[in-house]
Each structure stands twice: as structure tokens, then as C-alpha cells.
Amino acid sequence: MTAPDGTTPPTPDGAPPLAVSLRGIDMSFGPVRANRGASLDVARGEIHALVGENGAGKSTLMRVLSGMYAPDAGTMTVNGRDVTGWSTAQAIDAGVGMVHQHFMLVPTLTVAENVVLGREITAAGRLDRRGAERAVAELGERTGLVVAPGRLVSELSVGEAQRVEILKTLYRGARILILDEPTAVLSPPEVDELWRVLTHMRDTGDTIILITHKLDEVMAVSNTVTVMRRGATVGRVATRDTSPAELARLMVGRDVVLAGDAAAAPQHSIRAERRAALDVRELTVADARKTHAVDGVSFAVEPGEILGIAGVEGNGQTELVEALAGLREVSAGAVLLHGRDVTRQSVRARGDAGLSHIPEDRQLRGLVLDYSIADNLILGQQHRFSRRGAVDAAHVLENARRQIERFDIRPADPAAPARALSGGNQQKIVIAREMGRDFTVLLAAQPTRGVDVGAIEFIHAQLRNARAEGKAILLVSADLTEVLALSDRVAVMYGGRFAAVLPRAEATKEVLGAYMTGASGRAA
Amino acid sequence: MMFLAFLSQTIRIAMPYLFASAGGVLSERSGLIGLGLEGYMLSGAFCAALGSYYSHSPWIGLAAGLAGGTVFAALYGLCSVRYKGDQVVVGVAINLLAVGITRFFLRFAFGSSSNSPRVPGFSVAETGSGLLALAHDPMIWMGALAMPVVGWVLYRTPFGLRVRAVGEHPGAALSVGIPVARVRWLAVLLSGAIAGMGGAYLALDQHQFTDQMTAGRGFIALAAIIFGRWDPPRVGLACLLFAAAETFQIRLQGASAVPAQFVEMIPYVLTIVALAGVVGRAVPPAALGKTDE
Known part of the structure; x- marks a missing residue:
């Protein structure tokens, strides 16, 4: 699917060349196929929402685009140039920057040091700290992303840390910005502030890809939406032609009762x-x-x-x-x-x-990732599953089978390690353990x-x-x-x-x- | 006079610690535990003796010691950076290997199981303990400079910034295109070279290599790194403090009611005290020991 000149794939509506075009991307991690023939077309100067369930392969696809993973199959073009399997450094050089869901900031370094890391400003081979701080301050003024450049990142609020992340990509000359679940940790005013910055960037010609679960955000700021399900792309629609209900249906593959509905x-x-x-x-x-x-x-x-x-x-x-x-x-x-x-x-x-407790961080407090589903399901409840001081394996297994069925944990294999599950299914283990007993x-x-x-x-x-x-x-x-x-x-x-x-x-x-x-x- | 003698002895004793912990800080700040320091030093000491013996030049000996430390650090890097082995296991293995290999080659090269023949060293006045005698030994100056240089590299150069980033949050470093493995390789090789110089100092100062002559100095250097909270100036002071305690113990020998073993414990006790948070919390680099991810 290429245009006559053989380089630039056409957009569906014949608009200017695409900022990003991913075709037939396959990406596997061992037995897990995170992307299977996924595709994505993003026009220049738009905010493009990438939505899908957890484990649908959105983050993986974006990591492929940003050069963190090389795809097993498929082609990638950025601004019409074939960039299949490039490195993060090449992606950054070409102006593709990613703001990760879990911030990629070094807490013991200052804001300016984090921003220039990897592209340090030097004077005679030494770090030019003052030059770095000046560059960050200027960039902040220009974009509205204001953070004191000399502060330690460990002292920043989450909203400020996110601004540093965006500054980092802009400092590297990013014109295509990928944001992975940027609002998950922000307060409503901070979210509004973020939208203001992003729409301003779009209006000055930058391209933004927004990974999100929140359909109201998609409706509020995006121009176009791509929906992924189980590693593949299942739809691409203009935001003005769709509705949250339709997007949810595309994501899950069936009708969904949305939170907030009457x-x-x-x-x-x-x-x-x-x-x-x-x-x-x-x-x-x-x-x-x-x-x-x-x-x-x-x-x-x-x-x-x-x-x-x-x-x-x-x-x-x-x-x-x-x-x-x-x-x-x-x-x-x-x-x-x-x-x-x-x-x-x-x-x-x-x-x-x-008392039952669903902890806020399932990977830190909720689960032992290397334990099996069955073992995770009895964490903290061992004393109820033991006989004469030894764990009663049959009882544990029986409990696991029951909870897996009741809470629809996939894969339905009591022996599978929790690490191998998607975020949603990991959370279901915690929910099953805490809510599947007397409390x-x-x-x-x-x-x-x-x-x-x-x-x-x-x-x-x-x-x-x-x-x-x-x-x-x-x-x-x-x-x-x-x-x-x-x-x-x-x-x-x-x-x-x-x-x-x-x-x-x-x-x-x-x-x-x-x-x-x-x-x-x-x-x- | 008493004091000057005490000072110059302290400086001599501190030298191997300063070299080893300067190298160790670099390695640890990049996320690689400096557990192999003992091995780098032992290998450095043996190679220095060997080089000096055959070339009759302590400078060649020093270069050989530096190379000897680097080779063992490369082995450590191969196992822990390249093959992502558990750093503690690899570090212990490196140290045991260094003991065995140096003993083997000691017998092979010099036909002795305890020590090498006398080799040329740097010191002009061999038994002199005055400060003036020390000033004639170029290695004293190198040892004094090792820690400031490492500190300067860590805090004032792009490479140092990258080392600190890689040791705290390798994912963040990777995401901005920093070759994490390469930075760690460089840090560990430099750490081996510097620690190897510490071993060379031992051998050249004593004009011979003796079996297991490092005698736990690599571990004391590691203790100094922790006591100094991974910060070069503080680590340097920790080395001097530990060396002063050791000098004190030697000077008191025979005259003291305190058994020598108690004084020998001082570095380790101080390290435990430091780790327990008595003198401000000792926070190691966040990614220390986690190169398997």
C-alpha cells in the first residue's frame, strides 16, 4: 500500500503525507504476541488518540515506533521515510519523542540534568550546567511548561515531573510526541493545563499521539482515533464522527456499560x-x-x-x-x-x-510477580490453606480454580506466573483474593x-x-x-x-x- | 615527630583504599557492585610484581598492574553486564579466581608458593617513614589524585552524568538513547584499572608479591564507599579514617590492652553504623546490583 512515488503512503482522505505510518507490525515477547499485524496512520499536525484495553498492545506498538523494540515483522515510515527497526537514538534524531506512563526521570538529578541527559551541553568537554538551565528555562517559557531547572526531580509534584518529561522530548527536537496515559496521575486543573499545552503544540504544527483509556479525553482533545484490540488495529475514525459508546464497543468487541452512565x-x-x-x-x-x-x-x-x-x-x-x-x-x-x-x-x-485491602500498586504490594496465580490467590491467607504446618496444595489449587472461574482471570491456568498476565488480569487476581473471601x-x-x-x-x-x-x-x-x-x-x-x-x-x-x-x- | 610518622604511615596505608574505592565508586555509581575490587587489586598486585621483575622498571610494573586489574574487571563485566549474572555471585567468584590464579602463576613464574623475589619499586628511601620519602613516590600522588579525579568525572563531565543516570534509573537513560551497557562497561573497566593501580601500589611498595597480599583491603574499600555514601569526597575521608584506625592499632601493638582484632573491626563496625542510618541515611544508587533487568 504505497503511493505512486513508492515512499509516501496515502492518507485515507488524500491529505498531506503522513507523520507516522505503521503497517503489519508483529511483536512477540516469548510466547506472548503483543502486536499482530497492527497498523497506525497519523497525519501531521493532529492529536491522534490510540485507545484499547490493557494488553491490547498500544504501549508496545508505541515502543516499536519510538525505537525501543524492533518489530518481528511489518514496516514503519515516519514523514514518508522507511524507518523500520530503528533505534531510540535514531527515533530521537528524527524528532520522535515518547513520554512514558512511568516517568523516565532520574530522581537524584536536577530538572536541567534530566532534560539534557544524553544530549549534554558542554564547554571544553565539561558539563555546562548554567547553559543547560538556561536552555530549559527558555524552552519552558516558549511552551508554557514551566519548571524550575535547578530543582531535584525527586522534589517535584507529579504534574511537574510530567512537564519535565515533555520538555525532555522537546529539547531533543521532537515534532512527533507520543504520550502514554498522561493524565492517569494528574488533577483536573493539571489535565486542563496539559490539554492547553498539547493543543498549542498541535496548532504550531506538531503531531501528538495520545495513548489513553479515558474516552472522555479522546472526545475532548483528539482529532482522530485508532482502536486496538488484542494486538491488532480494529478501527480508525475521526473523533467528530464517533461516540464513547462506539469506541468502547470497538475496544472490547461487545457493548459495555460505561462508568458515569445514568x-x-x-x-x-x-x-x-x-x-x-x-x-x-x-x-x-x-x-x-x-x-x-x-x-x-x-x-x-x-x-x-x-x-x-x-x-x-x-x-x-x-x-x-x-x-x-x-x-x-x-x-x-x-x-x-x-x-x-x-x-x-x-x-x-x-x-x-x-478487613480486605486492594493495594494501590498491585506489583509492589498486591502480588508476588514470580509466584503462580494460585499462590498469589492465597497470599496473606496461608494460614487458612494449611494443614499441620504445611500448605495444603490440593486446597490451594481448588481455591485457584474457583476464583479463576468466578473472576474470569486469563489465562485460566493456576500455575501461570502472575508476571505473564496483563495488568487487568493481574488486578483481577488481587480483587479475587481480597473480595473472594469473607470480609x-x-x-x-x-x-x-x-x-x-x-x-x-x-x-x-x-x-x-x-x-x-x-x-x-x-x-x-x-x-x-x-x-x-x-x-x-x-x-x-x-x-x-x-x-x-x-x-x-x-x-x-x-x-x-x-x-x-x-x-x-x-x-x- | 610522632605525629608526622603517624601521618605518613596513615597515608601509606590509605593508598590501596583510595585507589580501590575511587574505582569502586565509579563502578557502583553505574549500578555495578564493587564486590570484585579485592580480585582486581590482587591481580593488579601480581601483574605489577611480574612486570616490574622482568622489566626492572616500576613504571612497567604499574602499567602491568593496571592491566591486570582491568582484565579481571572485564571478566566481571562480561559475566554481569553482558550475561547479566548475579553481581554478588560473580563478584565472589572473581575474588576466589584471583586468589587461585595469582597463586598458580606465582608458582609458575617464580617457583614459590608464598612470595615473589624482590622487585624494583618506586620509593627512594626504603624504610623511611618521613613525609619527604613519601613525596618521592609518584604513586602517592596518583593515589591522592584518584578520588578527586573520579569525583570530577562524576559530577562535571557528560560521561559522569551518564554514569549517575545509568546507576539510578537505567530505563530513563535508555529512553534518551544512552547506551546503558556501554556506559557500565566503561565504568567497570576504569574501576578495574584504578583498583589494579591500588594492587600495584601494594606490590611495588613492598617490593614483592606475596600470596593473598591484598588481605581484605578490597572489602575495606567497599566499606569506605558505603560509609562515604557513594560520594567521592566523603569516601576519600572514610579511607583516611579507616587507615588512621589501622595505623593506630599498629602503633599500639604490644602496648595496648585492646586486642588488635577490635581495632581491625573498626571499618566494618563503622560501615554497619553508617548503614543503620546513624550518620544520615546511606542511600545506594537505586539500580545497584540490578543489571539483570
Whole structure:
């Protein structure tokens, strides 16, 4: 499929030459085929959204484009030039830059050092620090990406770190910018700021490829959408000609109930017992720098209720959940489960008292990646699966088969290592372990982070079912849509405290957004 | 006079530590554990003796020592960078191999299982312990410069910035087109060369090679790196501190109620204290030892 001159593939609508054209890309990692004949056409000067479920191969395809992997098969052209199998250095030279989902920044170096790394400014063979800082400041002024060049990256907020990532690619002369899930960690104002920068870049002729799960973002900023499913491209549409529902259907291959739809809004269910299942009183948690990460927070969650905690990451949510789960020392205050004080009790004792915990980082806290699915499914529950001091293998296997079936974990092989699974299926293991047993209180921290639409739908349904069964659920999520879709009440955490606790009816994105940035005063 | 003698002895004792830990800092900041320092030094010491013996020139001996350390570092790099072996296992193996190989060649080249014949060294006054005698030994100057030079390279040159990036976050370095493996190779080879000079100092200072003559100095250098929190100026001071403690112990020998073994423990005790966070937290390079990813 090439134009008469043999170099430039035509765009579907006969517009100017394509910025990027990937054709028939195959990419395997051992037995896993991440891309199978995937293709992508991106016109110059557009924001192109690349959407698909987790494990659909979007990130892999973009890593191929940015030179991190050489494809097993297929052709790649950039600005009409054949670049199949190029290196990262060649991609950077040709103006292709990627902002990764997990930031590729060295925390012990300064902003300027990170930006110039690999393309250092030198004076007589030595590093020219001042020159680097000046270059970064100038670039920041020109694009609106302002960060103090002399600060250490470890001191930056997530939003600032992302700006550094974008600056890094621009410093290298990127005209084609790939962003992998850029909004996953940003607050609504930071997201707006990002869109402003990106649309400005597009309007000055740059090309942007945006990998995302969030369909409202796709609708808001993109010009064109490419949908991937199971490693292959299944559709390419102009954004104005499509709808979130259609995109979701293309991604999953069937109809999906989207979070935020009216049908999915929280319904109040039976509350058999009015007494708080989880009662937190004046909880204070110190962080590594001896300041209060959680500063005197009090709240209660009743059976049959979901209390959602919204907030920009780094405002104490992580410390709060870890303190409740028993992973972090509490400096003052109390945690009560069904009226019983568990503040000083171990994780296991809390678990036996009915507490389940879906940790925010499944790879760090939730799973042992090299363990099998079956072993991961009993982590922390070993004492329930052992006989006379030895693990009862038959019982473990039986449990694994049951949970794999109930939670639709794929592959359905109890012996497969967790590492081999997609993010969504890894998360299902955690969900199955924590929700597939007897519990009364659930701490769900970022339960759908980095998980595809199909799995999000499934996990949300599990949470709603649990509420209907009278479980008390504390939901912490950086995704406002998720908090609003599930919660009965919404608390906003800012600076270690609850800036507000609102009934669902009063909580809108605008109101919450103001509290999240500290713009609205402190209440409750 | 007492003090000057103490000082000059401390400097001589510190030399091998300064060389080895200067090399070690470079290697560790790139993410490669300096567990093979002992081996590089031993190999450097033997090659230095061999070179000096046959050429009658300590300069040739020094070059041979440098090469000897580099060869063992290359072996370490081959196993840990190229084949992504576990660095601890590889490091231990390198050290054991160095002991065996130097012993084998000691017998092969010199027909002895304990020591080489006398070889030419640098020092002018052989038994002099004055500072003036030290100043005539070019290796003293090299040893004094090794750590500042490594510090300058790490903090003031593009290569140093890359070494630090690779040791903290190799993924980030890779994503901006830095050849991570090549940077590590360079760092480890340089570390072997510098540590090999430390071994050469030992052999040339004593005018002979003796079996296992490094006697754990590579590990003390490693302890100094940790105690100095991977920061060249602090590591240099740690080397001097450890050397002073050792001098103290030697001077007190016989006259002291404290058994020598307790003084010999000082570097290790201090390192444990440092690791326990008493003098500020010792945070190693984040990617240290993780080249298998």
C-alpha cells in the first residue's frame, strides 16, 4: 500500500503525507504476541488518540515506533521515510519523542540534568550546567511548561515531573510526541493545563499521539482515533464522527456499560446494620520527613456504603490506606473495625477481623510477580490453606480454580506466573483474593488503575455487588469519574486532611476539583 | 615527630583504599557492585610484581598492574553486564579466581608458593617513614589524585552524568538513547584499572608479591564507599579514617590492652553504623546490583 512515488503512503482522505505510518507490525515477547499485524496512520499536525484495553498492545506498538523494540515483522515510515527497526537514538534524531506512563526521570538529578541527559551541553568537554538551565528555562517559557531547572526531580509534584518529561522530548527536537496515559496521575486543573499545552503544540504544527483509556479525553482533545484490540488495529475514525459508546464497543468487541452512565449511578441498598463498620478517629500518620502525611482525619463507613476519597495523589491517601491496612505506623488516633480497636494490630489480625485491602500498586504490594496465580490467590491467607504446618496444595489449587472461574482471570491456568498476565488480569487476581473471601470492610485503593475498560466494568460491578451485600467500602481513586460513579459520599483529601465530605448529589467534578487543589476552604 | 610518622604511615596505608574505592565508586555509581575490587587489586598486585621483575622498571610494573586489574574487571563485566549474572555471585567468584590464579602463576613464574623475589619499586628511601620519602613516590600522588579525579568525572563531565543516570534509573537513560551497557562497561573497566593501580601500589611498595597480599583491603574499600555514601569526597575521608584506625592499632601493638582484632573491626563496625542510618541515611544508587533487568 504505497503511493505512486513508492515512499509516501496515502492518507485515507488524500491529505498531506503522513507523520507516522505503521503497517503489519508483529511483536512477540516469548510466547506472548503483543502486536499482530497492527497498523497506525497519523497525519501531521493532529492529536491522534490510540485507545484499547490493557494488553491490547498500544504501549508496545508505541515502543516499536519510538525505537525501543524492533518489530518481528511489518514496516514503519515516519514523514514518508522507511524507518523500520530503528533505534531510540535514531527515533530521537528524527524528532520522535515518547513520554512514558512511568516517568523516565532520574530522581537524584536536577530538572536541567534530566532534560539534557544524553544530549549534554558542554564547554571544553565539561558539563555546562548554567547553559543547560538556561536552555530549559527558555524552552519552558516558549511552551508554557514551566519548571524550575535547578530543582531535584525527586522534589517535584507529579504534574511537574510530567512537564519535565515533555520538555525532555522537546529539547531533543521532537515534532512527533507520543504520550502514554498522561493524565492517569494528574488533577483536573493539571489535565486542563496539559490539554492547553498539547493543543498549542498541535496548532504550531506538531503531531501528538495520545495513548489513553479515558474516552472522555479522546472526545475532548483528539482529532482522530485508532482502536486496538488484542494486538491488532480494529478501527480508525475521526473523533467528530464517533461516540464513547462506539469506541468502547470497538475496544472490547461487545457493548459495555460505561462508568458515569445514568444506569450505573449508585443506588442505595439495604443497610441492615447502622453501626459503622469502619470507624477512624483523629488518625495521624507521620511520613518519612517527619511531617504529618495524614493529619487528624476522622470518618466512618457504614455497612452497605461506599465512601469515595478523591484528591490529587500525594495528599495523604496512600498513607491513610496503608495505616488502615496495618502497613504503616499510626502516630495518633484510632482505627476501629466493628467497634473493636485494631490500631495496633497486625495486618493478619485485621484480615481475620474482616478487613480486605486492594493495594494501590498491585506489583509492589498486591502480588508476588514470580509466584503462580494460585499462590498469589492465597497470599496473606496461608494460614487458612494449611494443614499441620504445611500448605495444603490440593486446597490451594481448588481455591485457584474457583476464583479463576468466578473472576474470569486469563489465562485460566493456576500455575501461570502472575508476571505473564496483563495488568487487568493481574488486578483481577488481587480483587479475587481480597473480595473472594469473607470480609466486611474493604479498602479499595486505585482498584482500576491501568486496567482496561472491560476489566473496569467488571471491577465496578464487583464493588457494587459487595455494597449490596452490606460490605463497607472505602474507595480511594485518582480517577474522579470512578469516585463519582461508585460513591455514596465523597471526601476530598488535601494536605493530609479531609477538605470536604459531600453527599454524592452535591459532588460534581467542578466542586471536587476546587477542593482538590485547595482552592476551596476547609470544611467538615 | 610522632605525629608526622603517624601521618605518613596513615597515608601509606590509605593508598590501596583510595585507589580501590575511587574505582569502586565509579563502578557502583553505574549500578555495578564493587564486590570484585579485592580480585582486581590482587591481580593488579601480581601483574605489577611480574612486570616490574622482568622489566626492572616500576613504571612497567604499574602499567602491568593496571592491566591486570582491568582484565579481571572485564571478566566481571562480561559475566554481569553482558550475561547479566548475579553481581554478588560473580563478584565472589572473581575474588576466589584471583586468589587461585595469582597463586598458580606465582608458582609458575617464580617457583614459590608464598612470595615473589624482590622487585624494583618506586620509593627512594626504603624504610623511611618521613613525609619527604613519601613525596618521592609518584604513586602517592596518583593515589591522592584518584578520588578527586573520579569525583570530577562524576559530577562535571557528560560521561559522569551518564554514569549517575545509568546507576539510578537505567530505563530513563535508555529512553534518551544512552547506551546503558556501554556506559557500565566503561565504568567497570576504569574501576578495574584504578583498583589494579591500588594492587600495584601494594606490590611495588613492598617490593614483592606475596600470596593473598591484598588481605581484605578490597572489602575495606567497599566499606569506605558505603560509609562515604557513594560520594567521592566523603569516601576519600572514610579511607583516611579507616587507615588512621589501622595505623593506630599498629602503633599500639604490644602496648595496648585492646586486642588488635577490635581495632581491625573498626571499618566494618563503622560501615554497619553508617548503614543503620546513624550518620544520615546511606542511600545506594537505586539500580545497584540490578543489571539483570
